[in-house]
Amino acid sequence: MVDSVRYRLTLWYLGVLGLVLLAFSAGVYALLTRSLNQRLDNGLRASLESVATSLTRELTGGLAEAEEIAEVQGLRLAEVEGLVEKEAVHSTMEDFSSSNQAIAVFDGQGRLLAEKAAPGDLHADLPSLDLVPVQSVYIFTLPGSRGSDTEDVRVAVRRIPATTASAPYLIAVAQSFEANTKELELLRRSFYIAIPIALALAGLGGFFLARKSLAPMAAMSERARRISAENLEERLPVANPRDALGQLAATFNELLARLNASFDQQRQFMADASHELRTPLSVMHTAAEVTLEQPRRTESEYREALQMVDAQTRRLARIVEDMFTLARADAGRRPLHPSNFYLDELTRETARAAEVLAVRKRVSVEVSDAAEIPFRGDEGLLRQMLLNLLDNAIRHTPAGGHVSVSLAQFDSAYEITVADSGTGIPGEVQAHIFERFYRADAARSRAEPAGGSGAGLGLAIARWIAEAHDGRLELRRSDESGSVFVASLPASPR
Ligand SMILES: Nc1ncnc2c1ncn2[C@@H]1O[C@H](COP(=O)(O)OP(=O)(O)OP(=O)(O)O)[C@@H](O)[C@H]1O
Ligand SMILES: [Mg+2]
Known part of the structure; x- marks a missing residue:
């Protein structure tokens, strides 16, 4: 070519x-x-x-x-x-x-x-x-x-x-x-001789010139041919960054960098996912193995083992469900199903559902009064977003503490605020909490026997839901007195 x-x-x-x-x-x-x-x-x-x-x-x-x-x-x-x-x-x-x-x-x-x-x-x-x-x-x-x-x-x-x-x-x-x-006649004859010679010389010169100026392109295509998923960190040679070919190579290199980053992310996701799935599986395996070691067990021993298996299965199911949501979101195959509903109603209902968890931990959940706010969006997803925030807030608030949910209306946006009086998130950790599979307190939460603890996907999913509605989700403040998460949604998403 x-x-x-x-x-x-x-x-x-x-x-x-x-x-x-x-x-x-x-x-x-x-x-x-x-x-x-x-x-x-x-x-x-x-x-x-x-x-x-x-x-x-x-x-x-x-x-x-x-x-x-x-x-x-x-x-x-x-x-x-x-x-x-x-x-x-x-x-x-x-x-x-x-x-x-x-x-x-x-x-x-x-x-x-x-x-x-x-x-x-x-x-x-x-x-x-x-x-x-x-x-x-x-x-x-x-x-x-x-x-x-x-x-x-x-x-x-x-x-x-x-x-x-x-x-x-x-x-x-x-x-x-x-x-x-x-x-x-003499002039004609000299043209007959001179023009072909001039053309031949120019053709030869042009050919070598073209070869010389296209040499960087040949080098680029040779290098590009050798780049695959395994060596995405390789880059094309940039002979002169100011000329057109150099710019082409630089643009291609930027594309490679983006591809490389996204491949890395995918690999990381796979590694994290398999790691997360391994824990409940090995807990179940151990429970079954230990129980079956003896030829005969009491009913309560079987029951205990099955309860363990049940809890881990629920945990597994939740992780798989979350991963599925994110995978579909990444592939752009989780379309929104918009419907008309009242945002204040959704907030109240979700808070009430979360109260079940909170009561068990002796944490109170308050919802501030808000005017009727008609909204159009994916109700199911927004409910999940709020539930993920409430779940975190309740989980990280010690007994006797309280969690509050409020809804505010601005010119062109609504803000849902979830505040808790919990332990707060250490400063160096705050930048990472929205990453997939990231848990600040990994050791503790994985050790929790119940199905309540997750894989570190909750905030990643919540942020995706906010962004899918053209909104934002951010941690506004977090210290020893508690954390405040704010989701802002534009009044009329696209
Ligand atoms: N309100 C909060 N107070 C203190 N720490 C929090 C709070 N919300 C989130 N975090 C920290 O951020 C981390 C990530 O939260 P995220 O919701 O993504 O994961 P998770 O709650 O651990 O698991 P999952 O939500 O998948 O069940 C948590 O592990 C926790 O360390
Ligand atoms: Mg969570």
Whole structure:
């Protein structure tokens, strides 16, 4: 996959570079073609001008003397003018010297008077003289014959006034495109060679560059492949934390850290859970073993053993039930079943239920009066939350003490407060009491024979219930005079 990214990057790079080079070459080619053609035209124009000037000069010089000569020689003026013109044309042709241009002079009727061919047998022939406008220079292209492979020819023509009697002369100068074609051909050939070489070099460079910049990615994917549940503490290499790849690696590492933490939590949960389950099981096992050691036991001995088994079974059932609740909560599979009820009623009823426990311990439970508070939430879960708090409070309050429950209403929240006059929770322990399986007084509570003592899941469950209702559960205060737990629930949970 990394490899194909490298190839793709290189190909893209080559494609773009190829397009740029092509556009550049085409531009250069077009510019050169234009300037070569312009140069050719300018050359033709200049030649035409100089020929025209010299012809005009010869003609005016000769014609000025024509009358005189006619008189002296006794010839007709037209005859002398004819001779003068011939002479002028002849000498102009003699004077004209160009290595690559042909020249021709035609009379007013289009008859060729004189011509001088350029090397390569180029003649300044004209297809039709009617084409040529009266004034100024006229330039056009004569297509070469493809069959004999001759180049196109550029021709410039111009009229020159002759004697007053005859129609004006026509001068034509021609030059082949051959030199231009050769120069352009050379340029094309150098493009054919240079562009592929440039592309090859760029492709090679691009490929190595892509490989170099993708190397950290390859290293990352190699390392990531080796990371599994067993070595989640390993991290991806971060080559440069400021670049995109470095940030990707850092983000991935953060994900690994979170995964690792949650795996640790799961492992801890498993370890704690099996530890908690082992105790009641071994108590039951011992009770059964001891009882069965003797072939015969009295009824009260059997009864005692069964009572022990019964208590431990109840304890087991409670722990398993609590674990199940938390496991489903973790998996998000314990949906709330909301219903409408009165919060004050729920508080009173739960406190009354807890009183059964309290009476046995000679602890009093008081509920402060509260106005009717209609509420929408999961009644069963909220009852369990309050019961867990009351259970803790009663269990940690010595005989003669008291537990109070109160309900208060604020703008957007209700607060249920459970306060006891118990032993309090030591400062260093307070931070942990909401953790799963955490018990500050583990040794003592496990030693309690009755099913009353739990596994340290009560507060974890209570907090989850509060949070599931978008609320909070916290220990507000705890010292030698007792502890105060406060659950706050928003008036209208989502
Ligand atoms: N009102 C309280 N007074 C003193 N200590 C408390 C009080 N509430 C909780 N604790 C301490 O916090 C610990 C955790 O309480 P939690 O309710 O989670 O577990 P538990 O009561 O031991 O077991 P479970 O609730 O599962 O039966 C308790 O073991 C106890 O040490
Ligand atoms: Mg508890």
